[in-house]
Amino acid sequence: MTTYTDVVTLGETMALMKAATPGPLAHAGSLGLGMGGAETNVAIALKRLGTSVTWLGRVGQDSLGDLVLREIAAEGVTTLGIRDPHAPTGLMIKERRTLEHLKVWYYRSGSAGSRLAPEDVPADTLRKAKLLHLTGITPALSESACDAALFAVSVAREAGVTVSFDLNYRAALWTEDQAGPVFRTFIKQADIVFAGDDEAGIAVGPGPDSLELARKIAAMGPQQVVIKNGPLGCVGVIDGAEYRQDAVRINAVDTVGAGDAFVAGYISDLLAGASVEDRLRTAVRTGAFACLVPGDWEGMPRRNELGLLDTSEPVAR
Structure with missing residues (x-):
């Protein structure tokens, strides 16, 4: 029996190795x-915010693949993991050279995740969803992975499913010149676009400020464009109106995953029918939470925790 969820996303998840100090x-x-x-x-x-979600991806028929699928499923995410007997699970290794400087090494060439293909995409599951979320990482992995992402977008658009796209540029996977045309292809078919300033510039050229970059992207078709500016908050051009939202002040421990948490906060509130202002406030809070704990996803907050950043009392009794 197929289980349908509000959100469907697809892409490569890798095993991760890192030193404790x-x-x-x-x-x-x-x-x-x-x-x-x-x-x-x-x-x-x-x-964790209360939105049902399905993840699709390929992992190797190996112990690292076991780890990936187990961890995702343990979080309550509906997991459509395809086991590939002919390619290994991808691996990334984090080197925290200092408290402020982090380097990530990728070992993903020829990985199972890069072998994602259009025939892997569960069209029926996607048609029943409310939103499809993709990132610019998947089309950078390989031609077949790019085709899978484009196929997912076409199915979603034909079914009236909202399409969300986070540019998420990775210099280790492709050059800016290679990424730009692909970004523009997905932007034109997306309803919601997320990007940082530099990523937006890859797609539409440099702009004098974040709002101008958002305007340029919105002119390509998306009704909702949000530019993530980390500790400076975010700006958006949403349904023709312009918005600014300050960040939450924190002492960041690890910023990896903050942009993903931001996206989740916005999408979760969008699907719950929240106002634009509330979506952006939740987005900067979820992004801040992700920075308070070492790791990519471990610090993602539950909805009943979001108010913790508004209190000065460190102990709840």
């Missing part, structure tokens, strides 16, 4: 093992 990786005595990926970061954050 900062310093050169060459001198690390041991590495912790976990998993992470932009699309599953969003999926886990959505589920």
Whole structure:
């Protein structure tokens, strides 16, 4: 029996290795093992906020694949994991050289995740969803993965399903010149677009400020465009109106996954019928929460925790 959810997302989730303390990786005595990926970061954050979500992806027929699928399913995300006997699960290794500087090494060439193809996409599940969320990472993985993402978009649009696209540029996967035309293709077919300033510039050229970049993207078709500016908050051009939202002040521990948490906060409130102002307020709070805990997705908040950032009392009794 097929289970239908409000949101469907697809992309590569990898095993993750990292040292417990900062310093050169060459001198690390041991590495912790976990998993992470932009699309599953969003999926886990959505589920914790109370939005039902399905993730689709390929992993190897290996122990790292077991780990990935187990962790995602344990978070309550409906998991459509395809086991690939001919390719390994991708791997990323984090090196925190100092408390402020992080480097991520990817070992994903020829991975199972890069072999995602249009025939893997569950069209019936997608047609019953309310929203499809994609990132610019998936089309960068391979031609077949790009085709899978485009096929998912075509199915969603034909069924009247809202399409959300986060540019999420990865320089390790492709150049800006390669990414730009692909970004524009997806932007023109999306209803909602998320980007940072630099990512938006790859798609539409540089602008004098974030709002102008949002305007340029909105002119390509999307009704909702949000530019994420980290500690500066965000701006948006949504249904023709312009918005600004300040960030929540925090002492960040690890910013990886913050953009994914931001996206999940916005989408969850959108599907709940919240106002634009409330969507943006929730988005900056979920993004802030992700920065308070080491890891890609571990710090994603539950909805009843969002108010914690508004209190000065550190102990709840």
